[in-house]
Amino acid sequence: MIxxxxxxxxxxxxxxxxxxxxxxxxxxxxxxxxxxxxxxILFESKQGPE
Numbered sequence: 890m891i892x893x894x895x896x897x898x899x900x901x902x903x904x905x906x907x908x909x910x911x912x913x914x915x916x917x918x919x920x921x922x923x924x925x926x927x928x929x930i931l932f933e934s935k936q937g938p939e
Contacts, residue, residue, distance in 0.1 A: 914920065
């Protein structure tokens with residue numbers, strides 16, 4: 890039973906850290922262009938060394 894007094898705050902802290910990092914990625918625009926990277930790989934013109 891004493892373990893719950895240690896594990897519950899740790900679990901809540903990790904959950905809040907994950908939520909904070911997800912909100913940070915939303916704020917910085919990580920999910921703005923989900924299709925762009927896939928299309929750039931397929932349709933990009935040849936540039937650079939061959």
